[in-house]
């Protein structure tokens with residue numbers, strides 16, 4: 001078997017993993033990023049989701065996250081580098097392809113310290129005592145064993161933590177998955193959302209559509225092109241069989257929606273289905289049970305943590321396994337002010353050289369329904385990358401690092417948790 005050695009191995013190049021790889025390399029570590037898709041960006045590129053939430057405090061409209069999430073928006077020309085506020089609470093990426101390209105460029109800028117392998121899937125972890133000794137990566141080269149001083153798990157599903165035997169949890173009622181899609185040549189009309197919703201209710205009642213929500217229709221990319229988030233597929237995406245079934249169900253549901261609208265909704269007569277996202281979107285599978293479990297009570301109380309390394313600010317956004325015509329939830333969850341995410345919620349128990357960032361960090365299901373959003377996941381990833389590099393530099397395990405040092409280093413780099421005035 002081939003063997004590779006590096007300081008920091010980042011598994012998964014999504015929102016969290018991409019930021020982790022960039023941050024670790026910028027902090028002088030040798031980094032290898034492995035990503036199962038042919039591009040980085042996670043939800044934005046693998047699912048096609050342009051929303052970039054978790055950036056602003058709903059009450060004041062002030063930007064509460066800087067660092068890599070804001071850098072992406074600066075470099076896409078969406079938010080000015082010195083901006084204190086944003087025009088809209090919902091920040092949107094204007095082109096998925098530009099985002100993909102920018103991610104490639106930012107990774108390449110860190111070469112040769114940072115190496116990237118796309119089409120490479122982490123598929124096993126070998127543990128010696130309390131450390132991951134090797135991570136197995138499957139690619140067109142067969143299996144490669146990667147030895148790293150620090151591993152960042154940015155897989156969204158806590159794959160590495162689970163395979164290494166660190167405690168993980170899964171909620172009995174997982175949030176459903178969603179396949180996003182785009183329809184072209186739509187003649188935009190008044191009350192389109194309501195008419196589309198009514199058509200979906202009819203399909204649901206006729207037994208053609210098991211679940212759905214909204215629909216969320218957005219004419220963001222072009223005046224005659226609608227981007228749709230509305231499918232809802234139950235299942236556990238950490239189970240390969242269920243994930244496969246979900247991809248198939250998602251595609252079936254997209255086609256059902258498209259055909260219903262074409263037949264029943266004025267404006268869709270000449271429409272065509274452009275594409276479904278490359279992968280179905282997964283909201284929730286495993287999360288680690290880490291050295292601190294962030295709770296919804298912590299979030300509601302905006303509890304301060306000495307070892308805060310990122311800030312969350314999104315509402316408690318839990319999607320039910322039910323049809324919810326007209327919206328995503330029957331009732332919208334609590335909207336917090338900016339709150340702290342502690343470093344210890346990125347640290348698994350039992351394994352000392354692993355950091356877990358993104359939607360699978362240590363939090364209750366309700367707390368994670370807020371921390372899971374795009375920009376927040378990226379901020380956690382940046383913290384994980386900085387922590388990984390600090391651990392390498394000091395020759396200690398991430399679990400032995402003082403979170404206050406990670407926080408301080410992030411602040412020196414104009415990132416990290418929001419400083420309340």
Ligand SMILES: Cc1cc2nc3c(=O)[nH]c(=O)nc-3n(C[C@H](O)[C@H](O)[C@H](O)COP(=O)(O)OP(=O)(O)OC[C@H]3O[C@@H](n4cnc5c(N)ncnc54)[C@H](O)[C@@H]3O)c2cc1C
Nearest residue numbers: 012014015016036042043051053122281282358359373374
């Ligand atoms: C349908 C849907 C709609 C959403 N809507 C919004 C929204 O409107 N606004 C918002 O801000 N957030 C939204 N979110 C939430 C948010 O986008 C995600 O929770 C966020 O992307 C989490 O970031 P992450 O890095 O943890 O995971 P991801 O961005 O999913 O990244 C995980 C990456 O790891 C890769 N990977 C997985 N396993 C392996 C492996 N074993 N080896 C190598 N690579 C691997 C994947 O290909 C992927 O690139 C939504 C999520 C979903 C699913």
